[in-house]
Amino acid sequence: MLQTFRISLMAALLVSASPALAEYTTTVISDELEYPWGMEMLPDGRILVTEQTGALRIINTEGELVEEPIANVPEAWVEGHGGLFDVKLAPDFADSNRIYLSYACGTRKNSSTCLARALFAGDTLNEVEEIFRSSPGREGSAHYGGRFTFLADNTLVMGLGDGFDYREQAQNPENHIGSVVRLNMDGSIPANNPFVGLSHAAPETYSYGHRNVQGIVYDPQSDRLYTNEHGPKGGDELNLMRAGANYGWPLITGGVDYNNARITPYQQLPGMTSPLLEWTPSIAPSGMTLYRGDAFGDWRGDFFVSALAAKKVQRVRLAGNRVIEQEDLFTELDRRIRYVYTGADGYLYLLTDQQNGELIRVTPKGEHHE
Structure with a gap:
């Protein structure tokens, strides 16, 4: 441990x-x-910036914000924590012109975290395709996760949240709530995902037991994947990721509920992975x-x-x-x-x-x- x-x-x-x-x-x-959330630098030095309110913007090489947002961006459901999240260029962007976007999708009664890919055409997106939608949908507008990154094997991983009111479901690998998912670049399921072929787990699941993953980094030099996530009141975490691992939420945490009630008496349990680093008081990693x-x-x-x-x-x-x-x-x-x-x-x-x-x-x- x-x-x-x-x-x-x-x-x-x-x-x-x-x-x-x-x-x-x-x-x-x-x-x-307006409430910027994610960014990515284009090869020519321009910068793509997502606004949580739903727009994808360009800042040109002179540092000026282009007045008109990029057209044909997937429609995000904007409320509470919901909105347009991360943007990344495909690893083969120089040849494909493809970009990826994450966002909240659905309605207040049935919302999810979605991932789409599209062809970047300067002032518009073409061939927009939703390739993943977290399941099940949930009621409310909190804890979507949304950060994602690419791995060396041409797969991608995306962190999700527990929906706030659904935290017990983070211990259920059959759904995507409170999990990290791993996908092929077209949204299909990698054959070597840790739960493929098991009846009690979603095949997209890479890890589970997360509260609300907000940062995700892959280090190709060490072939290691790291995430950070929000704890409740305290208990924010920096984690080293392992395929198939259970990161413990809400059965282990160093935080307490917002009313100071104890969520669990445990900060470590057998079979659950503890963080490399925990922040208490909370810093709200983002x-x-x-x-x-x-x-x-x-x-x-x-x-x-x-x-x-x-x-x-x-x-x-x-x-x-x-x-x-x-x-x-x-x-x-x-x-x-x-x-x-x-x-x-x-x-x-x-x-x-x-x-x-x-x-x-x-x-x-x-x-x-x-």
Whole structure:
């Protein structure tokens, strides 16, 4: 069982007080985005940004937000936590022009998390195709997950949520509630998924026992997959993913309910995987990147976890399965940070969670940018 690294309030304060390894400058590229959620950099330097309110936007190479949203985007169900979520270029985008989008779909009485793919044609999407819809649908508008990434074997994994009111179902691998699913690029089921052929589990399921997966990163150098997820009041987690594993929610957690009631007396149980790192008090993790760029040499190989409630990005350094260093970054912005992204240029990019949402570029201090 993995050793869990828990942060007490005093430890968190000590982390915040540690000096930065790298000095940086933050520059607001755009402050005209409406609750931005995900982003992806195009090969020509333009940036795709999803707005939770349902629009897919382009920021051009001059840093200007193109006035008209991209047309023919799948219709997202926008309410509560629902909306348009993540965007990713297909690994073969240079040849296929294909992009992938995740979003909430359905109605308040019957909503799910959907994944679609389409051909990117500049100002519109063509051949839009829904390739996955989580099952069963549920009532309400909370905890959809929605982050996804691609693996080296031409499959993709997407994190889902427990729907808030359905948390016990996260322990039921027969459905997609509170799970991570793994799909082929066309939405079909990989033959080597851990539960294929079993009558008691959904064949798309890669892992289960999650509350609300909000960050997901694949490291091709180590062939490891990592996620982060919201706990309740406390108990946010950074997890190393293993096929077929049960991550314990709601039977194990370091958090309590929002009324301070104890959810479970257990923080570890046999057969359940504990997190690499747990945040109590909650930081509300919202995105994650593994930095492999060249602009910040001191940060290479570190994880960056964006946080909503804590209004920061947490830098996390691992040695194997052990957390050896943490640092609070960008607290001076005083912004709920929805996403942190490593650009092809080696810089970090931040999206802020607000109606006049910002795209912020992080560069080494002293570098000059027009």
